[in-house]
Amino acid sequence: MTYPIKLTDKDLLLKAIRMRRDIVEMVHAAGSGHPGGSLSSVELLITLYNEFLKHDPQNTKWEDRDRMIFCKCHITPAIYSILSRTGYFPPEDLLTFRKLGSDLQGHPSRFHPHGMEMSGGSLGQNMSIATGVALGLKTQGKQNRVYGLTSEGDLQEGQSWEAIMSAAHFRLDNLTVMVDYNKLQIDGHVEDVMGVHPLDEKFKSFNWHVLIIDGHAITQVKEALAKAQTLKERPTAIIAHTIKGKGISFMENDAGWHGKAPNDEDLKKALAELDEQEAKLSSLNPTP
C-alpha cells in the first residue's frame, strides 16, 4: 500500500490513541525510554505519515518517495510506532524496543527497522542531514519533498542554525520542518534552561516561511502541511505548540517524564485513560 491516503479526522484520532498506547507500552516494557516528547509528537506524525508523506512501506527504496528525517531521535517509541502501524514491520516487534539484538535501538540506526532514512540521536546533526537530502534532490532536479521533525531542544544546538541558514541560502522550498514545541526539556522549562523564544522570529529572520499551529489539532496540522507544499523559494517551518506527555494526564507538562519509564501501576492508569478516550471518540459520529 502506498501513502498518502485520506482518512477522517476520527480515524486519525483513533490512530493517535493507538500510537499513545504503543508509546507507553514500549517504554514500560523496556524499562527506559522517552515518553514525554514521543507523546507530544503524535498528531504531527499521524497526520504526516498517513495524509502527506509519499511512501511505500513495501518498497523502502522507492525513488519517488518523500524523505522523512527525524531530528529529535530520542522519540523512538513514537517513531517505531508510526513505522510499524503504517506497515514497515509487525507491531509485535515493538516490545523488543531497547533489548539486546533488537532492530529497535534506543536511538535509531538508519539500517533498521525498515523505513528509517537516517540514524540519529546526537541533536543538531539531522537538521543538516535534512538540508543535505533536500539539496541533493533539488540538485538532481527531483520533485520529492523532504520533511523533518525537530524540537526546541534540538534548536538549542548551534549546528541546527547553521543548517537553517544554509537551507534558506539554497532556497530549499522542498523542505518542511515541523517543530514539536513542547517547552520542556530534561532539566526543566526551556525558557529557564536556555531560552529559545521567539522561535518564529528566529526562523523568519533566517529567511524561512513560518506557520504556527496547535500541534494537537489535526485540522491545523493538515492545513499547515498542505500550505507548506505550496510555499516557494524558501523552506517552511511549522511551529507546532504541543504539550509534553500529551494524552496521559499525569505525564502532561512534567519534565520528569522526558526520559522515565512508567511502572506497572503507571501503565495501568495510562492505558485506562486511553481506553476512556477511545470509548468517548468511538461513540461520536464519523466526521466527513
Added chain:
Amino acid sequence: MEREMMLTRQGWADALKELGRQDPRVVVLDADLAKSTLTCQFKDEFPDRFFDMGIAEQNMINVAGGMSLTGLIPFVSTYGVFVSGRAWEQIRTSICYGQLNVKFGGAHGGISVGPDGATHQALEEITIMRVLPNMKVIVPADYYETYKAVMAMKEMEGPVYIRFGREKVPTVTTKDTPFEIGKAYSVREGTDVSIIACGVMVAEALDAAEFLQSKGVSAEVINMHTIKPLDQETILKSAQKTGCVVTAEEHQKAGGMGSAVMEVLAQNYPVPVEMVGIDDTFGESGNPSELMEKYGITSKEIIEQALKVIIRKQNKN
C-alpha cells in the same frame, strides 16, 4: 637527492576534476577555503556541483551526508583541524555510524603548514579518524599518490579521510606506481632496520636510508600510505626480516601511524620500535623547514632513531 617538488593538494584538485568528468554523481563542498584547498578548480569546471557552505564545518559535513543519501558522492574539503576535529562527532555519529558515502579531504595537515601557527597545524587527524569504525584513513606521500588515492576513494563505498599538506613536497612515486588503498609497499629494500613512513616522511625516510647505506646500514623503507585499513602483512614481513622498526610521521606520536604499527607488532611479532613524530606538543609559527627541524620531523631524526633501534635489537639478541 633532487626530486621534483609538487603540491599534494593539487593532486586532490586534479583528481576531483577528473572524477567530475567521469561521474555526474560527484559533488564537492568546501567551507570558504576553496582557494586554499584548490577545490576552486572543480568549481570553475562544475559550478552546479560545487557548494560553498561558508564557515560552518559541522553543517557542511552533515549536508554532505544528506546529499549522499540521495545517491550523490560528496567530497568535502577544508583544513584538517576543522574537518577532523571540529566536526569529529558529526563524522562519528552521522557519517561513520550511518556508513554514509562521504569523502573527506583534510588540507593543511602537519606542522609544515608553517606561519599560520598551532591553531591551523593539524597534528591529530590520524588518531581521531582511525579510531572510528567504518572510516578509512590515507596519508599520501606526494602529488601522484594523492591523485591516485582520491580516484580510489571514489570507488570505495563509505567514508574515507585523506590528509594532504600545504607545502610542495618531494615526488617519490611516479604516475605509474601502483596504488591500492590498504596495500603498503617497500620503496626501498633493506635488511637491518625497517623505516615505516607516511606522507612527506617517505621522502625523508628515503634520504635517511641513503645516508645509512653510506654507513653500512641497510634500511628498508615502507610507504604506509593507508593507516586504516592497515597492511599488517607488509609490516610483519618487514619486521621479521629486519628485526627492528622506526616509524616516521608528521603527526602526534600518540595514536598515529606509528601507534597503529606498534599495535600490530606488539600483538604479533614484538620487536624494538622507535618513533619519529610530534612529541605531545603544539606547533608554532615559523617557516616550514625551520619547524620540521625544530620539532624533529627530519631525515636526521630518522637516522638517529634507526641507529638507536638497531643497538636495542643487538642488545636484545
